Amino acid sequence: xxxxxxxxxxxxxxxxxxxxxxxxxxxxxxxxxxxxxxxxxxxxxxxxxxxxxxxxxxxxxxxxxxxxxxxxxxxxxxxxxxxxxxxxxxxxxxxxxxxxxxxxxxxxxxxxxxxxxxxxxxxxxxxxxxxxxxxxxxxxxxxxxxxxxxxxxxxxxxxxxxxxxxxxxxxxxxxxxxxxxxxxxxxxxxxxxxxxxxxxxxxxxxxxxxxxxxxxxxxxxxxxxxxxxxxxxxxxxxxxxxxxxxxxxxxxxxxxxxxxxxxxxxxxxxxxxxxxxxxxxxxxxxxxxxxxxxxxxxxxxxxxxxxxxxxxxxxxx
Numbered sequence: 001x002x003x004x005x006x007x008x009x010x011x012x013x014x015x016x017x018x019x020x021x022x023x024x025x026x027x028x029x030x031x032x033x034x035x036x037x038x039x040x041x042x043x044x045x046x047x048x049x050x051x052x053x054x055x056x057x058x059x060x061x062x063x064x065x066x067x068x069x070x071x072x073x074x075x076x077x078x079x080x081x082x083x084x085x086x087x088x089x090x091x092x093x094x095x096x097x098x099x100x101x102x103x104x105x106x107x108x109x110x111x112x113x114x115x116x117x118x119x120x121x122x123x124x125x126x127x128x129x130x131x132x133x134x135x136x137x138x139x140x141x142x143x144x145x146x147x148x149x150x151x152x153x154x155x156x157x158x159x160x161x162x163x164x165x166x167x168x169x170x171x172x173x174x175x176x177x178x179x180x181x182x183x184x185x186x187x188x189x190x191x192x193x194x195x196x197x198x199x200x201x202x203x204x205x206x207x208x209x210x211x212x213x214x215x216x217x218x219x220x221x222x223x224x225x226x227x228x229x230x231x232x233x234x235x236x237x238x239x240x241x242x243x244x245x246x247x248x249x250x251x252x253x254x255x256x257x258x259x260x261x262x263x264x265x266x267x268x269x270x271x272x273x274x275x276x277x278x279x280x281x282x283x284x285x286x287x288x289x290x291x292x293x294x295x296x297x298x299x300x301x302x303x304x305x306x307x308x309x310x311x312x313x314x315x316x317x
Contacts, residue, residue, distance in 0.1 A: 002118060002119055002173035002205065003044070003045050003090070003092060003119045003173065003175060003205070003206065004173060004175075004205035004206050004232075004233065006044045006045065006090070007044065007206070007233060007235070007296040007297045008233070008296065010044070010296075013290070013291045013294075013295055013296065013297060013298055014044040014296060014297035014298070015041045015042065015043050015044065015297070015298060015300075015313065015317055016043050016044050016045045016046065016047065016235075016297055016298075016299045016300070017034075017038055017043060017046060017047070017299065017300040017301070017302045017309065018046070018047035018048070018049060018299065018300070018301050018302055018303075019031055019034055019035065019046060019047070019048055019049070019079075019302055020048075020049050020303055021048060021049065021050075021075040021076050021078075021079045022075065022079075028079070028082060031079065032086070033306075034302050034306045035083065035087060035089075037306050037307070037310050038302070038306065038309060038310060038313065039087060039089070041313045041317045042317075043089055044090065044297065045089065045090040045091065045092050045119065046083060046089055046090070046091050046092070047091075047092045047093075047094065047121060047208075047299070048076050048079050048080050048083070048091060048092065048093045048094060049076070049094050050076045050093065050094040050095065050096050050125070076093050076094065076108075077093060077108060077111045077112060077115070080093045080112070080115065080117060081115050084115070084117075090119065091117060091119070092119045092120060092121050092175070093108075093112060093117065093120055093121070094120070094121045094123055094125075095108060095109070095120045095121070095122055095123070095147065095151070095174075096123045096124065096125035096147075097123070097124045097125055097136070097137075097140060097141045097142070097143070097144060097146070097147050098123075098124060098125025098126055098134070098137075099125070099137055099140075100137060100140055101137055101138070101139045101140050102139055102140065102141070102150060102160050103139070103160075104140075105147065105150060106150070106154070106159060106160055109151070109154050109172070112172075113169045116169075116170075118170050118171075118172060118173055119172070119173050119174070119175075120151070120172050120173075120174045120175075121174065121175045121176070121177075121208065122144055122147050122148055122151060122174045122175070122176055122204070123144055123147075123176070123177050124141075124142075124143060124144040124147070124177075133185075134185070144176060144177070144199065145195070145198060145199060145202065148174070148176075148199060148202045148203065148204070149202070151172055151174060151203075152202065152203055154172070155171035155172055155203075173205050174203070174204060174205065175204060175205060175206045175207060175208055175235075176196070176199045176204040176206075176207050176208075177207065177208060177209075177210065178196055178207035178208065178209045178210070178221070178225075178234055179192055179209065179210050180209050180210065180212045180217045180218045180220075180221035181210070181212060181217055181221075181255065181256045181257065182255070183195075183255075184255040189221075189224070193224060193225055193228050193230070194228065196225065196230055197225075197228055197229055197230050200230055200231070200232050204232060205232060205233075206232050206233040206234070206235060207230075207232060207233070207234045207235065208235045208237055208299050209221075209234065209235065209236050209237045210237060210254055210256070211237050211238065211239040211250070211254055211256065211301060212236070212237070212256055213241075213256065213258055213259055213262055213282070213286070214257065214258075214259040214262075215286055215289050215290060216259075217257075218236055218290070219293065221234070222234050233296045233297070235295070235296060235297045235298070235299050236290055236295055236298055236299065237299045237300075237301060238283060238286065238287065238298055238299070238300050238301070239300065239301040239303075239305055240276075240279035240280060240282070240283040240305050240308035240309060240312060241262075241266070241275055241276070241278060241279030241282065242272065242275060242276045242279050242304055242305050242308055243272045243275055243276075243304075244269060244270075244271070244272055244275050246275070247263070247266045247267075247275075262278075262282055265278055265282075266278065276307075276308060279305075279308050280308050280311045280312055283308065283309075283312040284311075284312050284315045284316060287312060287316045288316060291316065300312075300313075
């Protein structure tokens with residue numbers, strides 16, 4: 001079954017989470033520890049991120065800086081295979097525009113096809129850390145909709161150069177991103193919703209939201225999405241607060257507002273441990289309310305939050 005079929009067939013709110021491939025040379029122990037900590041809650045699927053290639057600047061003996069090319073985190077496809085082999089859990093690798101050429105994408109789709117992976121999440125991805133705005137890779141794309149066009153072409157049995165795929169496999173089912181508080185580059189929420197509607201019309205089966213802490217923002221977003229004709233499932237994305245620094249970092253990084261009740265409690269915290277406990281309590285409350293509204297699934301972002309997600313899941317699943 002595809003992700004959309006899985007979340008539509010279950011009578012209860014499905015559980016899923018996202019993991020990062022390990023940093024080059026660090027092995028899979030931390031990755032598998034995350035899955036081991038959360039697998040008892042019967043995840044319907046596990047998302048695997050793909051990170052773009054970036055540059056770093058290394059100071060030279062003469063005081064100048066030399067730009068070095070650094071590969072993106074390796075192993076999205078390999079990690080997907082490892083998880084399938086070790087855990088027999090459905091995997092959803094991210095296929096991104098950011099840092100990828102059309103040919104890179106095509107070979108990634110081929111590798112996934114070889115593994116029998118049918119589900120992917122199609123994203124534009126983030127701009128490079130040293131860029132003020134998103135700059136397309138040479139022979140790459142600017143928008144997720146262009147990537148969707150390539151996936152659709154692949155699903156139809158054609159390579160990007162127009163030649164047929166001699167042995168086409170099952171077509172990819174794909175999800176896309178949604179932003180309850182608007183994508184940072186969108187001029188307004190109405191524009192953002194029209195882009196999401198376009199992705200649905202092009203073939204997206206579901207959407208997963210950016211993190212948010214105010215459920216009312218999510219409910220309003222879903223209501224407005226339905227008004228413009230978006231009918232696909234919109235899965236809420238949740239990440240529990242775990243550190244004092246996140247009080248300022250998360251709103252800036254993800255362009256979101258913290259609800260007043262949460263920010264008031266955050267201001268009372270003096271240690272990371274206090275924030276972590278608050279994050280668990282808020283997450284339980286937030287997820288229970290989402291479940292009461294019969295969301296099809298809740299998707300957790302696990303980076304730095306595995307223990308908190310486990311505490312929340314124990315209470316709600």
